[in-house]
Amino acid sequence: MAAVAIQGLGHPRKRVEDARFIRGKGNYIDDMKLPGMLQVDIVRSPYAHAKIKAIRTDKALAVPGVLAVITGETLKQYNVHNMPTLMSDTQMVLPLDTVKYQFQEVAAVLGTDRYTAADGVAAVEVDYEPLPVVVDPFKALEPGAPKVRDDKESNHIWHWEWGDRAAADKAFDAAEVTVKENIYIPRIHVASIETCGCVAQWNATEGHLTLYMTTQAPHAIRTVVALITGHLGLSEEKIRIVSPDIGGGFGGKVPAYPGYVIAVALSIVTGAPVKWIEDRTENMAADSFGRDYHISAELAGKKDGTLTALRFKTIADHGYTDAAANPSKMPAGLFHIATGSYDFKNAFVEVDGVYTNKPPGGIAYRCSFRVTEAVHTIERMADLMAHEVGLDPADFRMKNFIKPEQFPYKSALGWEYDSGNYAGALQKAMDMVGYKELRKEQAEKRKRGEFMGIGISSFTEIVGAGPSKDFDILGLKMFDSCEIRVHPTGKAIARFGTKSQGQGHETTYAQILAEELGIPADHIKIEEGDTDTAPYGLGTYASRSTPTAGAAAAMAARKVRAKAKKIAAHLLEAAEEDLQWEQGKFFVKGSPDRAKTIQEIAFAAYTNHPQGMEAGLEAVSYYDPPNLTFPFGSYICVVDIDRGTGEVKVRRFVAVDDCGVRINPMIVEGQIHGGLAMGFAPALMEEISYDENGNIHGSNFTDYLLPTAVETPKWETGETVTPSPHHPIGAKGVGESATVGAPAAIANAVVDALWHLGVRHVDIPITPPKVWALLKEHGAALEE
Amino acid sequence: MSTHHIQVKVNGAVKAAEVESRLLLVHFLRESLNLTGTHIGCDTTSCGACTVLWNGRAVKSCTLFAVQADGAELRTVEGLAQDGKLHPIQVGFHEKHGLQCGFCTPGMMMASVALLEANPKPTEDEIRWGLSGNLCRCTGYVNIVKAVQQAAEQMQG
Amino acid sequence: MDKTELPWNNPVVEANASAPAARLGQYAQPPLRNFGSIDPYNRISREAKDMIPPPFEYQAPTSVSEALALLGKNPEAKVLAGGQSLIPLMRFRLASPAMLVDLNRIGDLAYIKEGEGWLRIGAMTRESDLDQSDLIAKKYPLLADTTHVVADPLVRNLSTLGGNLAHADPANDHPATMIAYRAQIVATGPKGERTIPASEFFKGPFETALAPNELLTEIRIPAPGKGSGGAYVKMERKVGDFATAAVAVQVSLAKDGTLERVGIALTNVGLVPIQASAAEKALTGKKPDDAVLRQAADLAAKAAKPESDARGSEEYKRALVKTLTVRALRKAVARAQGG
Numbered sequence A: 001m002a003a004v005a006i007q008g009l010g011h012p013r014k015r016v017e018d019a020r021f022i023r024g025k026g027n028y029i030d031d032m033k034l035p036g037m038l039q040v041d042i043v044r045s046p047y048a049h050a051k052i053k054a055i056r057t058d059k060a061l062a063v064p065g066v067l068a069v070i071t072g073e074t075l076k077q078y079n080v081h082n083m084p085t086l087m088s089d090t091q092m093v094l095p096l097d098t099v100k101y102q103f104q105e106v107a108a109v110l111g112t113d114r115y116t117a118a119d120g121v122a123a124v125e126v127d128y129e130p131l132p133v134v135v136d137p138f139k140a141l142e143p144g145a146p147k148v149r150d151d152k153e154s155n156h157i158w159h160w161e162w163g164d165r166a167a168a169d170k171a172f173d174a175a176e177v178t179v180k181e182n183i184y185i186p187r188i189h190v191a192s193i194e195t196c197g198c199v200a201q202w203n204a205t206e207g208h209l210t211l212y213m214t215t216q217a218p219h220a221i222r223t224v225v226a227l228i229t230g231h232l233g234l235s236e237e238k239i240r241i242v243s244p245d246i247g248g249g250f251g252g253k254v255p256a257y258p259g260y261v262i263a264v265a266l267s268i269v270t271g272a273p274v275k276w277i278e279d280r281t282e283n284m285a286a287d288s289f290g291r292d293y294h295i296s297a298e299l300a301g302k303k304d305g306t307l308t309a310l311r312f313k314t315i316a317d318h319g320y321t322d323a324a325a326n327p328s329k330m331p332a333g334l335f336h337i338a339t340g341s342y343d344f345k346n347a348f349v350e351v352d353g354v355y356t357n358k359p360p361g362g363i364a365y366r367c368s369f370r371v372t373e374a375v376h377t378i379e380r381m382a383d384l385m386a387h388e389v390g391l392d393p394a395d396f397r398m399k400n401f402i403k404p405e406q407f408p409y410k411s412a413l414g415w416e417y418d419s420g421n422y423a424g425a426l427q428k429a430m431d432m433v434g435y436k437e438l439r440k441e442q443a444e445k446r447k448r449g450e451f452m453g454i455g456i457s458s459f460t461e462i463v464g465a466g467p468s469k470d471f472d473i474l475g476l477k478m479f480d481s482c483e484i485r486v487h488p489t490g491k492a493i494a495r496f497g498t499k500s501q502g503q504g505h506e507t508t509y510a511q512i513l514a515e516e517l518g519i520p521a522d523h524i525k526i527e528e529g530d531t532d533t534a535p536y537g538l539g540t541y542a543s544r545s546t547p548t549a550g551a552a553a554a555m556a557a558r559k560v561r562a563k564a565k566k567i568a569a570h571l572l573e574a575a576e577e578d579l580q581w582e583q584g585k586f587f588v589k590g591s592p593d594r595a596k597t598i599q600e601i602a603f604a605a606y607t608n609h610p611q612g613m614e615a616g617l618e619a620v621s622y623y624d625p626p627n628l629t630f631p632f633g634s635y636i637c638v639v640d641i642d643r644g645t646g647e648v649k650v651r652r653f654v655a656v657d658d659c660g661v662r663i664n665p666m667i668v669e670g671q672i673h674g675g676l677a678m679g680f681a682p683a684l685m686e687e688i689s690y691d692e693n694g695n696i697h698g699s700n701f702t703d704y705l706l707p708t709a710v711e712t713p714k715w716e717t718g719e720t721v722t723p724s725p726h727h728p729i730g731a732k733g734v735g736e737s738a739t740v741g742a743p744a745a746i747a748n749a750v751v752d753a754l755w756h757l758g759v760r761h762v763d764i765p766i767t768p769p770k771v772w773a774l775l776k777e778h779g780a781a782l783e784e
Numbered sequence B: 001m002s003t004h005h006i007q008v009k010v011n012g013a014v015k016a017a018e019v020e021s022r023l024l025l026v027h028f029l030r031e032s033l034n035l036t037g038t039h040i041g042c043d044t045t046s047c048g049a050c051t052v053l054w055n056g057r058a059v060k061s062c063t064l065f066a067v068q069a070d071g072a073e074l075r076t077v078e079g080l081a082q083d084g085k086l087h088p089i090q091v092g093f094h095e096k097h098g099l100q101c102g103f104c105t106p107g108m109m110m111a112s113v114a115l116l117e118a119n120p121k122p123t124e125d126e127i128r129w130g131l132s133g134n135l136c137r138c139t140g141y142v143n144i145v146k147a148v149q150q151a152a153e154q155m156q157g
Numbered sequence C: 001m002d003k004t005e006l007p008w009n010n011p012v013v014e015a016n017a018s019a020p021a022a023r024l025g026q027y028a029q030p031p032l033r034n035f036g037s038i039d040p041y042n043r044i045s046r047e048a049k050d051m052i053p054p055p056f057e058y059q060a061p062t063s064v065s066e067a068l069a070l071l072g073k074n075p076e077a078k079v080l081a082g083g084q085s086l087i088p089l090m091r092f093r094l095a096s097p098a099m100l101v102d103l104n105r106i107g108d109l110a111y112i113k114e115g116e117g118w119l120r121i122g123a124m125t126r127e128s129d130l131d132q133s134d135l136i137a138k139k140y141p142l143l144a145d146t147t148h149v150v151a152d153p154l155v156r157n158l159s160t161l162g163g164n165l166a167h168a169d170p171a172n173d174h175p176a177t178m179i180a181y182r183a184q185i186v187a188t189g190p191k192g193e194r195t196i197p198a199s200e201f202f203k204g205p206f207e208t209a210l211a212p213n214e215l216l217t218e219i220r221i222p223a224p225g226k227g228s229g230g231a232y233v234k235m236e237r238k239v240g241d242f243a244t245a246a247v248a249v250q251v252s253l254a255k256d257g258t259l260e261r262v263g264i265a266l267t268n269v270g271l272v273p274i275q276a277s278a279a280e281k282a283l284t285g286k287k288p289d290d291a292v293l294r295q296a297a298d299l300a301a302k303a304a305k306p307e308s309d310a311r312g313s314e315e316y317k318r319a320l321v322k323t324l325t326v327r328a329l330r331k332a333v334a335r336a337q338g339g
C-alpha cells in the first residue's frame, strides 16, 4: 500500500468539503426539515418612519394554515421585543408602536408551510401614520432634524478619534503641498447567494433550545441569545447553536437578526420547530449593510513628494441603530489603519456615528472592520498627491513606502505592522503588467482621443483580530481555538471555534495539523459550528481564522507533540532531550532507525503509556494572538473608457498579494479571485441608496447589480511571501485582502484616464452615467 | 385552491404528486421530493441557484410552476453522478476549485452541463456568456471557467 | 395545531376605524416609472411577500381555440407563455390573475418559417430557439442581435417572442426591433385572425392593441431583400439587465448605395417603444456617410422621451440614444453593404 501523503503546508490539496457540495448534498439551513416544522414569515414596513396605529390580524388568522400572528406587544410580555446589538445599542425585534426604516419587521406570521405563512403576511393589515424621515446623515446632525431615536438625546451616536490632532494640525500648517477630497464610500450589501435563516427547535421536556442558524460566529451568538433570553430561564447551558453549511457569509452572517429571535420565541411557545428563511428582498433591505462612510480626507507633503501628515474626518451613517460588528473598543473598527503602506510621521482620524431612518448596520463587506474604507481613502489620496507633485503614482508610492528594514513598524496611529516588503510587491505587479509600455500606450492613445487609465493600489491590510488586551466583542476576548484528539490508530479529529462559509477550513486546518504532527491530512477530520462540541471561539470574519484558529491549530498540535515526545522517550527508552522530531516521527539523535512514528506513539498513548502519565493524546489551545497580521499587496488595473457611453472596461487586472506563508496555494488563489470580484463589484456596480422618503433602491438583484462571469475581469495573480514573524506558521489572513485593495485600483485607473481633463475624483460605484457626466462636464463626451 | 395531479421523470425516476397550481417547481423539488441540492438565492429570477434541466434545457426552477412540468423530464444536481461515478463537470469543479461555499454550485454545474451538451467545445467567452444567468459570489468565476474547460476536454474523451 | 391553543391570537392593537393611511400612498412611493425593469419589484415587495405567488386556477389547453374559449369565459384569466415576466410579477403579488391559461401545451405555436416574402415566427417560439436558428443568424441580424441581449441564457430558454411583445414592457427589447422591421403582429380572437402593424401594437406601458379575448399567435417580419442589414445596440449595466437605452435599426440599400428603406426604433426611452420617424425620413434616399448618420442620430435623440432614474439622467439617456443610433446605423449599413 502506498503511503498516504501528508499534504501539509504549501500543498494544493483538493477540498474535502467539495464531496458533498458537488453532489447537491450540502446541509444548508433551508435544507433542514424537522417533523412538525412550522414556518414563520414577516410583515414589513413600507415606510421609513411611521407610527403604527393598528395591526389587524383577523384576515390573516382566517387563512387556512395560519396559526398565529405576533407583534411587538406579544414579545413584550416576555420582554424580548428588544435585543442588544453587538455594539451594545438596542434593536427592536418587533416594534411596539413605531417603525424606523423601510422593511423593518412589523409582525410575524406562523404558518404550516411557507406558502400559508406568506398568504398570512399578505393578509395582515397595518395602519401607519407616516412621520418625517431623515436619510442624509449630514441633515440628521442639523438642529431641528427629525429625531430617529426616541430613547436618545440626538441623532449623534458617538465621536471617536485617534492619533495626535495637534501634531497633525501643525504638520499641515507647515506643509508645502496639501490635497483634500471628499470621498463617499456608499452603502453596500454582502449579498451572499444564500440568505439568512434558522430553524429553532425547543425541547419543552428538557428545557433545551437547539438553534440551527446561518451564523459565522456560533459561540458568540449563543452567548448573545443567553443574554437576551436568560431572564426567561433560557440560560447558556440550555442553548445549542449549530451552524450548518453556509452559503457565503462575508460579514453579513455575524449579527443576530430579529428573525432569529422571532423563530426562537415561536418555537418556545408552540413547542414545534420553527423555520425562518429570508427572501432576497428582506436580506438586502433589512439586514446589516456595509460601509456608508462620508470621508473628508487631507494629506500634507513636501514638494518632492514626501508625505508628512494625514487627516481624515468621517461621518458614519449607521442607520436606525448601531448594529455594526466591531471590536467593542473600536466603534469605527480598524479605520486607523488609514496611513496604509506609507511612512507618515503625523496622522489624525476622527469619526462620528449618526442615526438615520435606514436599516441598521455597519458590518464589514468581506473586510476586517472598516479597513476598505481606510484603504480606499488613502490609496485615492496617494494618487491625488502624486499627481499634485508631478510624480508618477508608482514612483510616488515607492518613495513613501515603509521600507522593509523598518519592520516591525510603529505607525503614527499606533499599530505595529509585523512585516512587509511593499516595494517588492509593487515592482512585481509593474513587471507583470508591463507598466512602462502601458504608460507609453496611454500617451499615444490620448493623442488620438482615446482614454485609457492605469490605476495602482498598494494596500496594507490588518487582520486576525485580535490581541485580547484591545479586542473583544461584548466583552468576549477575540481569541480562537482548536481542540485536537488523536485516536489510538493515529487518526485524529479536530474542532474549532471558527466557522467556514466557503473558505475551506475542513481542508486547510487539516493541513496545518498534518504539517505539525506528520499525520496525513486525509486522516484528520475537521469539525466546526456546533457549540456543544467545538471549543469556544469568536468565529470566522475579518480574515481572522488563519491568524487565530490556524495558529491555535499549530499550538494545539505542538502540545500534542510535546506529550508524544514523552511517550516516544518511554517507548524508545531514551531521554527526551535525545529525541529529535522529523515530520511524523521521533528518533534518537544519531541513530535514525531508533524511531517511533506518531501513529505508534498514538497507539501507545492508549495502550502503553508511561506510568504516572494520563492516557490519551489530546490538546486544546485558545490562541490569543500577540498582534494582528498585516497582509499587503499591489494591484494594477488598466481600464478603457467608452467616451460615447461612459462605460468603463477593465482590460487587465494584475494582483500581487503577500499573505505570508500560504497553507494551501489553491485555496489562497481562490480566495483572492473571489475577493477581487467583490472589490470590482462595488467599484463599478453595487450600491444601495435611498430617496428622501427612505425608499430603498437596491433591494434585490435587479437593482443591486452583482457581476456575472461576463462583467468580471480575468484576473492575473502573482505573489510575494513575507512571513508573519509572530504567527506560529508565518501565515497572515487572505480572505479579504483583494476586496479591500481592488476598488482603489479601479477608481485610480478611471481618474487616471480622465486626469488630463481636470478630473480629480469620482466616488464608487463608477457607473457609466457618472463617467459620462464627467466627460460631458469637461467637454470630452463623444456624441458620435 | 386548484390542485393537479402531475407526473414527472426526475433523474430517471418517475414521480407522481398532487400539487397546488401555484407551487413553484423549485419548491416541488426541494420540499416534495427532498431534492435539496437545487437552491434558492433570489426573488427576481436573477441568480440561477435554482437551475435544473427541463427537457434538456437549463431553466430557473423558481420561475416555472410544478404543474407546468407535468410529463417533463427533469435533471437536477442529484442526477449528475451515474452509478457512483461523478460527471466530468463535478470532477472539473472539484479539481479546478470551482466552488467555495458551494451554494451556487449545483446551478452552475447544471447550466454548464446544458452548455456543454449544446456546445462541446466552447471558448472561454462562450463559457462566460453561457453561465451569465448564474451568479457566484465566492469564486470570481476564473476557476469555474477552468472547471468547465476541463469537463469539456474530459467529455471529448 | 389548533390556533386557539396559542396565547396571542387576539388583535393586539385596537383596529382604527378611520380610513387607514393609504398603504400605497405617495408618502412612501416613488413615482411609478421605468416599469419592467425596476419599480414593480420594489413597489410590490413593500406590500406583500416576494417569492410566493398567490393561488390561481390553472388550465392547459392544447389548441388555440380551446385557449380562446377559456379566455372568453374567464375575463380574469391571464395567458402564461414563458412565464419569465408574469411569474416574477406574481411572486411579488403585483399580478394576481384568478386563472392562468398555459399556452405551453399548444404544439403548433412554436415555429420559424420563411416563405411568401415573410419570416413567420410562432408566438411560443422561445428566445433560445431564435438564438440557435441559422436562418435568423444569417439573414436577420437585427433579430439575432436582439435575442442575444434579452435577459440571460437561462431565462431565454423559457421566454417567448410572443410574450416579450404581449407583455409590452417599455424596457423589453423586441418591441423596438419589430417596429424597425415593420413587422406585423397576428392576433387571433373568437372571430379569427387580424394583423396589426408593430408600430400600432404598443399602446402604453404594459398595454397593447390585443383585446382580452385575443391571443398573439404569430409575428411576421418582411423578408429582407438583397442589400439589407440591421443591428441592435443595447446599453445594459450587466447581463440580464434591461436596457438603459437601446436602438434597433433595419436598412436596405438601393443599387446606387443610397438608403432605400430605413427603420429605427428605440427601447426604454419612453413609455412605449419609439419609432424615430424623422430620423428614418432624413436618411431615406441618402448616401450613408458618417455625417448623415450623425444627423439622423440627432433626430432620433430628439424623438426619445427618457426619464431620469437609476440607469441615468434624462440628459445621459438622450445622449446615449444618439451614440447608440450612430453605432447601430454603422453596423447595419456595413452589414447591408456586405450582403
Ligand SMILES: Cc1cc2nc3c(=O)[nH]c(=O)nc-3n(C[C@H](O)[C@H](O)[C@H](O)COP(=O)(O)OP(=O)(O)OC[C@H]3O[C@@H](n4cnc5c(N)ncnc54)[C@H](O)[C@@H]3O)c2cc1C
Residues within 6 Å of the ligand: B044, B045, B046, C078, C079, C080, C081, C082, C083, C084, C085, C086, C087, C088, C103, C123, C124, C149, C150, C151, C152, C155, C158, C159, C160, C161, C162, C163, C164, C165, C166, C167, C169, C171, C172, C173, C174, C210, C214, C215, C216, C217, C240, C241, C242, C243
Ligand atoms: C432576469 C430577467 C431579465 C430579463 N431581461 C430582459 C431584457 O433584457 N430584455 C427583455 O426584452 N426582456 C427581459 N426579460 C423579460 C423576458 O424576456 C420575458 O420573458 C418576456 O418579457 C415575456 O415573455 P414570456 O414568454 O416569459 O411571457 P410571460 O411572462 O408568460 O407573459 C408576459 C405577459 O404577456 C402575456 N402573454 C404572453 N404570451 C401571450 C400571447 N401569446 N398572447 C397574449 N398574451 C400573451 C401574458 O399574459 C403576460 O401578461 C427578463 C426577464 C428576467 C426574468
Ligand code: FES
Residues within 6 Å of the ligand: B039, B040, B041, B042, B043, B044, B045, B046, B047, B048, B049, B050, B051, B060, B061, B062, B063
Ligand atoms: S432562485 Fe434566483 S434565479 Fe431562481
Ligand code: FES
Residues within 6 Å of the ligand: A193, A247, A248, A502, B098, B099, B100, B101, B102, B103, B104, B105, B135, B136, B137, B138, B139
Ligand atoms: S461558491 Fe459561493 S456563491 Fe459560488
